Amino acid sequence: MKNKSIQTEIDACYLYRKLSENEPDKAVADVFRRMSEIEQSHAEAFARKINLPVENLIKPSWRAKTLNLIGKIISYDYVLGAMMDTEKSLSNAIIKTKEKNKQTITGAETNHVKILWSIVENDRNISGSQHARFEKKHRSVGGNAIRAAVLGGNDGLLSVFSLVMGVAGATGGNQGVLLAGIAGLLAGAMSMALGEWISVKSSQELYENQxxxxxxxxxxxxxxxxxxxxxxxxAKGIPEDQANSMAREIMKDKTHAHEVLVKEELGINAEELEGSAFEAAFYSFLMFTIGGIIPVVPFIFTTGTTAIAASVILSTVGLFLIGAAITLFTGKNFWYSGARQIVFGLIAAAITFGIGKIIGVAIT
Structure with missing residues (x-):
């Protein structure tokens, strides 16, 4: 557990350094650099606590290196989003543990999440426009987009794999499985896409009305x-005279006042309304299809027991990779998460295969 804590700090140090190296804005890059130094100091403190020589600190994990690769290929905004999600999860875990053990919650549990903001807000070298840009990067889809992609693929693989195994159990793996698999794949992908479109569009319309x-x-x-x-x-702790003065100044510009009121009173960020419902639907359809096509592929080329076995093998590999990919957000063990995904997926497929077998025998 202690080594895991050191690894977490080393990974954060590594990724903040990479963010700094790839950030064109010098002021924001300096924030990332200083965060990297803070995480490095945390790792060294953990190492000294267990008498581990500082020079023997653990190297960045495969997870950190994979996130850096995603940053290189797509955008480092995704890396920051995934990191902040991970730190929020760790903070919540610490708080729950303290609550369970009836320990005092001091507020320091969320320091890893808050510290970026405190550095930015207290750094006089960062202008208002730079701060706004930094905040926008933090609110970007980031890790949420990667998570949505992974989970979309997971939904497609699990649902279509279970469907295919159910039909295969009933028919012995004949050509009907291919037809059912493709029909289930298309129906599921279109349902996911429509659901995503309605979700995004409804949120936009609600916010626009408000x-x-x-x-x-x-x-x-x-x-x-x-x-x-x-x-x-x-209510935020600003003295009454200063609060009245700030409100009076803001109200001089109606457009600006509307933006502030929308954000402060309604909790709505106008930039969040710019997301495309059609884009969200497209990516949902695409990721579900990519996951769902895996168990169907063998039935395109063969039938019977051979196709069933090949479908199970391919789906098992797919389940493991998805489970491993989920650790990008959870920080859990690579092998444990992948194996867990395989177990749950195979149990679901086995149940539907068994039900299909019973129905097939009954019909025959």
Missing amino acids: MAIEMEELETNPEGEEKELALIYM
């Missing part, structure tokens, strides 16, 4: 909105 109402309130009752804004700042 923003329109906020603009109407701003135009009809600007005094009331100014008081609301001042109260929001006071």
Whole structure:
């Protein structure tokens, strides 16, 4: 467990350094560099605690190197998103452990998540526009996009694999399996795509409606909105006189006031509305299809027991790779996560195969 803690810090140090090296904005790059130094100091402290020579610190894991490769190929915004997700998960785990052991929650448990913001906010060399850009990078799809891709592939593989095994159990793996597999693949992919499109579109329409109402309130009752804004700042701990002054200054520009009220009162970031529902639907369809085609492929070339065995082997490999890919976000052991995914996938397939076998015998 102690070595795992050191590995976590080493990985964070490595990835922050890579973010710094690939960040064109010098001020933001300096933030990443300083974060790398902080994580390095944490790793050294852990090492000294267990009498491990600092020069023998563990090298970056395959997970860290894979995330760096994703950054090189796609964008380092994805790397930052995945890292922050991981640190949030670790912070939540620490808090839950303390709650279970009835230990005091001090607030330091979320330092890894908060520290980037504290550095940026206290660094006078970073301009307002640079801070906004940094914040936008943090809010980017990042690790969420990679997670959605992995989970979309997982959904496709598991659902179509179970379907194929169920039909194979009932028919003995004849040509009907291919037809059922392709039909299930297309139906599942289109259902996923439509669900994603509706989800994104509904959220956008809801937020747009709330923003329109906020603009109407701003135009009809600007005094009331100014008081609301001042109260929001006071609730954050800002002195009353300063809060009133800030609200009064913001209300001088109606467009800016609307943006601030939408963010502070409604908790809506206007940039989040720019995502394309069609793009989300397309990628959902694509990833489900990629995962779902794996168990179907053998039945394109052969039938019977041979096709069933090949489908199980290919799907087992696919399940392991997906389980391993999930560790990019969870930080769990590569082999454990992959094996767990295989066990759950094969159990689901075995159940549907058995049910199909029973139904096939009954029909015959």
